[in-house]
Amino acid sequence: KAGVTQTPRYLIKTRGQQVTLSCSPISGHRSVSWYQQTPGQGLQFLFEYFSETQRNKGNFPGRFSGRQFSNSRSEMNVSTLELGDSALYLCASSLEGSGANVLTFGAGSRLTVL
Amino acid sequence: LAKTTQPISMDSYEGQEVNITCSHNNIATNDYITWYQQFPSQGPRFIIQGYKTKVTNEVASLFIPADRKSSTLSLPRVSLSDTAVYYCLVGATSGTYKYIFGTGTRLKVLA
Numbered sequence: 194k195a196g197v198t199q200t201p202r203y204l205i206k207t208r209g210q211q212v213t214l215s216c217s218p219i220s221g222h223r224s225v226s227w228y229q230q231t232p233g234q235g236l237q238f239l240f241e242y243f244s245e246t247q248r249n250k251g252n253f254p255g256r257f258s259g260r261q262f263s264n265s266r267s268e269m270n271v272s273t274l275e276l277g278d279s280a281l282y283l284c285a286s287s288l289e290g291s292g293a294n295v296l297t298f299g300a301g302s303r304l305t306v307l
Numbered sequence: 308l309a310k311t312t313q314p315i316s317m318d319s320y321e322g323q324e325v326n327i328t329c330s331h332n333n334i335a336t337n338d339y340i341t342w343y344q345q346f347p348s349q350g351p352r353f354i355i356q357g358y359k360t361k362v363t364n365e366v367a368s369l370f371i372p373a374d375r376k377s378s379t380l381s382l383p384r385v386s387l388s389d390t391a392v393y394y395c396l397v398g399a400t401s402g403t404y405k406y407i408f409g410t411g412t413r414l415k416v417l418a
Contacts, residue, residue: 236411238407292341
């Protein structure tokens with residue numbers, strides 16, 4: 194059974210650019226959630242999608258956006274990159290996104306903003 | 308939404324049993340408790356989940372007292388490879404849900 198796949202694994206951008214990250218969930222999982230992890234802030238929830246609808250959003254500016262496709266694959270986009278956006282971006286999938294569901298995480302996309 | 312509190316860090320020696328406690332005072336009736344382990348530059352991975360009393364699997368045990376305001380992850384006979392950050396997560400079985408991870412506990416296993 195394939196795990197959660199995130200692409201790209203590493204990327205370098207410069208300030209002001211935008212970036213799109215992709216997440217392919219485990220087959221059959223309909224919920225995808227995204228997180229930003231930095232050494233100083235830990236694991237922070239960005240947003241969660243279920244059946245192509247954003248159900249929850251964390252406390253991040255509007256530069257951070259996402260979407261989910263009909264096959265449950267998800268993308269997140271960060272526009273007008275800032276140095277502080279350098280982080281490991283993780284996505285996780287689960288069956289339905291409830292608290293009783295186990296989250297399966299991908300390996301992450303490490304973004305460096307110069 | 309239940310907020311969790313854990314010790315920031317713990318040290319242990321190989322072969323010892325390690326207990327990490329998570330406080331979740333405002334846990335709701337429908338909330339489950341789930342623990343994850345994270346190694347550097349990797350995504351967290353599931354360890355164990357429970358609702359009440361005790362749950363045991365091949366890698367850990369989870370103890371939940373009757374009031375469910377805390378939970379304790381027990382790792383038997385730790386090895387150097389157990390050095391990682393451990394997170395507890397509390398969430399409901401239904402309804403919209405935000406996955407709010409606490410600071411996690413950084414466990415360092417010493418030889």
